[in-house]
Amino acid sequence: MAAHSIDGDAAKQAVDAGLRRLAAAPPAARATVAAEVFAPGCRFHVAHPFNDFAGLSEALAGFFDPLLASLDHAGRTHAIVATDLFEGARLVAVMGHYHGTLTRDLVGIPAHHKPVWIRFGEIHRIEDGRIAESWMLPDMLDLIRQVGLWPLAPSLGAEHQWPTPGGNARALSPTDHDAGHANLALVRAMHAALGTFDGKSLESMDLAPYWTEDFAWYGPAGIGTAFGLDGFRSVHQIPFLTAFPDRQGGQHIGRIGDGEFVVTGGWPSVTATHTGNGFCGMPATGRRVGMRVMDFYRCEGGLIAENWVPLDITHLLLQMGYDIFARLAHLGGNPRTSL
Structure with missing residues (x-):
């Protein structure tokens, strides 16, 4: 086959x-x-x-x-x-x-x-x-x-x-690439809008036309969930842009449009330099990082209504110099005893 x-x-x-x-x-x-x-x-x-x-x-x-x-x-x-x-x-x-x-x-x-x-x-x-x-x-x-x-x-x-x-779980909805590709075009247009950030003002990215007014953004642990554009900006976008101002996205290993759902992802999907403070409470390290990340979108009426974001935070933090699993080992009674 x-x-x-x-x-x-x-x-x-x-x-x-x-x-x-x-x-x-x-x-x-x-x-x-x-x-x-x-x-x-x-x-x-x-x-x-x-x-x-x-x-x-x-x-x-x-x-x-x-x-x-x-x-x-x-x-x-x-x-x-x-x-x-x-x-x-x-x-x-x-x-x-x-x-x-x-x-x-x-x-x-x-x-x-x-x-x-x-x-x-x-x-x-x-x-x-x-x-x-x-x-x-x-x-x-x-x-x-x-x-x-x-x-x-x-x-x-x-x-x-x-x-x-x-x-409502609807995992096996019948495959629908006509609707899916229309929604994929919507998501990719939103991604293009993200790329218009001028480094100074959030308003340089006109995101409102792509999302429902009360959209849900479900981030990974370490970031969390927010509702609406104001919540998305305060919970994720402002800390992210502050920490990674030169970020480059769209390095995808896959793009999927199927009915109401769109999925994108890369390994890494985003690369950036960690030059600002605040992301997950971390100070700037100046290190170059790559982010293993996927986005699962649900679209409704020509707009994005929900966005789930699996992101390998533990790997990202490791690149920033913080080994979460080494800390767990220490707390569990297995500390490092030498350099």
Whole structure:
């Protein structure tokens, strides 16, 4: 089967069912189920501290097994599943949550024996009926928040579990590229408006024509959620532009337009120099950084109504000189004892 021959609905259904089945599989069956979903040589790009894996066996040992072993009653729910062709390849994007009771430590995050919801955004490239490359952004900082630890300054926005689109999960809406590509054009026009910032005034970016008046912006842990253009500006845009005034975006590994949903993402999607203070409470470091980030949009009536933003904050902060997982290790009784 050619990389692009599988149709959109079939691709969404296969990815949706396969990844949920993998999350719920008992340990003895996990490798078998994973081999049905992923190609053996699949390349994986996962949020820090997991990072890159060169094949399925590496990804099982380094990501799926430790993640799922940490969760009793493990499962996975999908709020958005969208698909499109990008540069000749069939892509499927998924936004949702892993869930379960955190009964074992995970990458230094201590188990607290309570239910957790690990939100994520993902983009998968399909080839010969299986996933051949995956970009995955589980929000590890939000998991740290859920276990009662917080290694940063207080978030400016509200921190909570991400809601489903419009308050209703509709993960497997029928594929609709006519509407989707119209909405993708809307989102890309908004991205172009972001690029008109003159370095001085927010009004140099005319964003109001692209968003509903009461749009919801769901940021990653460390930034949080805000409503409306005024909330978006105060919670995210002003701290972000102050910290990264030379940011350059749009370096996408995928762009998807499917019905009411648009998805973009890059690895990194944004590059910048950290020359200003305030982002996540951090002072300027002067370091060059790259941001692993995805945007999931829901459009309504020709405007953007909701925007979920998986962003690898732990990796971004590591580039800025702050190792969150090293701090967790210290707090957990394993401090550094030498330079």
